[in-house]
Amino acid sequence: MKYADLLDRFVGYAKINTRSDPKSKTVPSDPKEIFFLRKLSQELKEIGLTDVRFKKDGYLFARIPATAGQEQVKAIGFISHVDTADFNSENIDPQVHENYDGKSILKLNDEYSLDPKTFPNLKNYAGHTLITTDGTTLLGADDKAGVAEIITAMKYLLQHPEIEHGEVDIAFGPDEEIGTGADNFDTKDFGAAFAYTVDGSSKGELQWATFSASAATLKAKGTQVHPSEGYGKLINPIVALIDVFNLLPDQRPENTKDDQGYYYLTDITGNGDTAAAEMIIRDFSRNGLKERKNILKEAVDKINARYPYKVIELTQYDQYYNMADVLKNNMAPVHLAEKAFSLLGIKPNEKPVRGGTDGSKITFLGTPTPNIFTGAENLHGRYEFASLNDMEKAVDVILKIIELNSLSK
Template sequence: MQNIIDRFISYVKIDTQSDPNSNTTPSTEKQWNLANKLAEELKAIGMEDVSIDENAYVMATLPSNLDREVPTIGFISHFDTSPDFSGTNVNPQIIENYDGNDIILNEEKNIILSPNYFSDLKQYKGQTLITTDGNTLLGADDKAGITEIVTAMEYLINNAHIHHGPVRVAFTPDEEIGRGAHKFDVKKFGAQWAYTMDGSQIGELEYENFNAASVKIKVQGKSVHPGYAKGKMINAVIIANEFLSLMPKKEMPQFTSYREGFFHFYDFKGDVEYAEINGIIRDHDRDKFDARKELLQRVVFDLTERFGDIISIEIKDQYYNMKEKIEPVMHIVDIAEQAMKDLEIEPLIKPIRGGTDGSQLSYMGLPCPNIFAGGHNFHGRYEYVPVESMKRATDVIVKIIELTAKYYNDEA
């Protein structure tokens, strides 16, 4: 497993944080550093048709070694990390033979990764964990996925006796800011279907995700000297707070799970003259998703009736539930499920409480379920990944490729 550890650490040490406020692709110049490294590494291990386009999308081909037609399938991961937490100077720590107790990430700052709080840790007792040093995120989301794809391709190249059809791989920028698939060239990629290696816990297999929209509320107030403000001042902060007070209190992320949707308001800034709220809407059910948007518009309308035309709302759909695009081709999920069972991995088929490049790609004509990459506690200092989970994800990729070749031989 040392090759997996070395490869993963070489990736996470490169800062690739994306920036939602940028209009370029990739959104940060530093993402090119890993994109270029990946393109060169794919060439070095023997992949063909390696390309990197003007937007930093990296693609490559593992040619078929069969003398019959097998569909081209793909594997995709993103190389940017979340803007929610620093990805600069990542200093991974390797915990061998994890004893099941607290892990001190940073003794000086008393930052502890504890199974008493993060109960998933308990299932990895005896395994090798890679953690942060408490100062940054780790980047397993989704450099673990990249590690697994590259390692699987290298394994197949070095083991030519394993029968496989054509395989395409791709690594994308800006997934963490919802733009990972925006400039993905599906036609150039040329796969019938693909899998994103972007899940968490070992065994995860997902083909449902949230319908998603962003929300921006703007309130234009009027500032007047408070001593003479009666009947004149319009306090934008107060009105913005009133908007928040009218939101369903139990339909927030901290109170929801499984298929329950939510409203999430994560940014508030303002003063008397102007206030702005940014948030998101999420729901697996399209009708409930639309109802959430209508509720926000109705609240804004009611506030406008009371305070005048000083409050506005902007709602932008971001992506949709890929379930409706996957269900007509469920054999692609069945193959992944069988691959896990053949490897004695229990498949955990459940909806994603988030999004994935696979959602947008599915609506662009590339059906794309999501498979575990192994990491936990993404986007923060408590992120970690078991090396054994990355090894098992690599095995799943290889097995899916084998089973696809076998499936289409049996079908013939």
């Protein structure tokens, strides 16, 4: 095998619990992430990377300098996140299934299994070595697979000094799953002119278009009196919020697809006195997002106008923007990845992401950053699995991109 330590490295990382904490106010959101990042920094130093450094925002940065004569090549970056999604991650016990036949049911434990009837994509993995969970936790291939692939590629590069390349910068960060990780990514200190997040799913994914995203908080203040004397007086804050939601266009995650945006009511709580709702808004176009925000504001105004005082207070803030708005004017990083895929016989899948990536933020902070696959599927739960064969392909892609970049100087 070309990358002898990839499997052990990945399994070792997967076992370490790095679940992020959406309720935390600290950066990183959980000390478990710091523990893992410290371990990675040690490993990076042992492998021989330079400038291994921790950033205030929880990122771990490191570098491989350009080889002799390649100093003028544009520095290239690779980024993944160390935290895992909001699902049980205690005592993760990855199971390795060699030479899967693409047909059989893969037993995770007595209760759960991966059945090709439910997961027809399993047929794509005939002959592969698959890594699954034991049915009780997630696997955390999102994004430990990305971390393992980047480090494996860096080790390979350092062990093969005959490969000429420009400067390579790598970054491992916290809290992608809770949407805050890359908020203050230090593009200047990172150093790369462009980068790739290694945080996709199945082989071939090359993503350079994402949603633009906004979030809204609605706080409602009611007038609570005994319902027996409610006539003309009682104002129910919960109902006020539901009325706003019902005024919005009927576009929700469950009935939209492809290039359609949506409104998603993610939380609503309350009583007779006060109520609060959380909503997220998604649209591929920046104008579309703006329009949707206006529609929400108008709905709130309309409901408020029914009452003698301003019952609902609306706060909206943007979370990230479609990276295609930037990348369409600088497609070089995407074309470089396409060329690497093609030389490796990998068919690119460039469907826009109905979500965001760390790259959505990092692109707008100044470093164009599309996303490439990791070779894992069914992310964020007990059915998650990774293909060692496709993980090797991801390492191949990283190395090929670096090699092609040096030729293009």
